[in-house]
Amino acid sequence: MRKPHKDYWKASQRKSEKFKQFQQKLGIQFNDEKLLKQAFTHSSYVNEHRKKPHEDNERLEFLGDAVLELTVSHFLFKKYPLLSEGDLTKLRAAIVCEPSLVTFANELEFGQLVLLGKGEEMTGGRMRPALLADVFEAFVGALFLDQGMEQVLQFLENIVFPKVNSGAFSHVMDYKSQLQELVQRNTKGQLEYKILKEKGPAHSKEFVSQVALNGDVLGTGEGRSKKEAEQLAAQMALMALRQQTE
Structure with missing residues (x-):
């Protein structure tokens, strides 16, 4: 033992x-x-x-x-x-x-x-x-x-x-933050968001937004608030930019 x-x-x-x-x-x-x-x-x-x-x-x-x-x-x-x-x-x-x-x-x-x-x-x-x-x-x-x-x-x-x-x-991170970070890291350009149009009655409005980089449109988005429309535009822009780098 x-x-x-x-x-x-x-x-x-x-x-x-x-x-x-x-x-x-x-x-x-x-x-x-x-x-x-x-x-x-x-x-x-x-x-x-x-x-x-x-x-x-x-x-x-x-x-x-x-x-x-x-x-x-x-x-x-x-x-x-x-x-x-x-x-x-x-x-x-x-x-x-x-x-x-x-x-x-x-x-x-x-x-x-x-x-x-x-x-x-x-x-x-x-x-x-x-x-x-x-x-x-x-x-x-x-x-x-x-x-x-x-x-x-x-x-x-x-x-x-x-x-x-x-x-x-x-x-x-939200889409706008991700897009800002990606642009800052790769191109150092200037992002600009713009509301293109508002449609629908006051109680149920819809907004169309676009985001551009140095004047070149990257994406558009449609949402029930300006914030949502901008987020969806940023999401589309992210997808486009990532496809370019693949």
């Missing part, structure tokens, strides 16, 4: 090897590996190993949440100089929400590294969305403490920001 301390030592060795491979994969070497392991330590694990000097990741999660908010806000502020505060807020919320963080965590296989108590493990905690999102925030917090903001930004530039650049979150 094997002694418990030998089993614990072997399990500890396996965990250390996993964390070593994880750092090699990311190209990040923690100065304090205790911080790295803490980021992946769930409270259920700590509760079952009270005789060992473990800390859970809840405080790191708190810090990582704030670091993510700041770094993503700064990135969006620079990338989209013409977006309103409201659109920036919606876009940031889509990037740092639980489903997005879970996607990032799964791509990096964070679930394989999480240290869980037996009960949490048996109930599928390793793949629980809220847990994975928390671990991603905790990892960012640990990375910030270990190596500072510059390394956090490098990590996000490899994992998160490319998805923003590819338009993965553009669905949360």
Whole structure:
């Protein structure tokens, strides 16, 4: 019969090897590996190993949440100089929400590294969305403490920001904002919206709008309000411009 301390030592060795491979994969070497392991330590694990000097990741999660908010806000502020505060807020919320963080965590296989108590493990905690999102925030917090903001930004530039650049979150921006951003990025031209006509009785009016870029009409739209007509015109313009670049 094997002694418990030998089993614990072997399990500890396996965990250390996993964390070593994880750092090699990311190209990040923690100065304090205790911080790295803490980021992946769930409270259920700590509760079952009270005789060992473990800390859970809840405080790191708190810090990582704030670091993510700041770094993503700064990135969006620079990338989209013409977006309103409201659109920036919606876009940031889509990037740092639980489903997005879970996607990032799964791509990096964070679930394989999480240290869980037996009960949490048996109930599928390793793949629980809220847990994975928390671990991603905790990892960012640990990375910030270990190596500072510059390394956090490098990590996000490899994992998160490319998805923003590819338009993965553009669905949360309205069509006018998307068109403005596309034009700003590619042509630097001037967009102009114009209501071409109003039709129908006062209680049921319809509006026809067009949007032009440097005088060239890109799209027209018809809606029950000026705002709706402009949005539909911007949608048509987006479709036309994207077809040109395909």
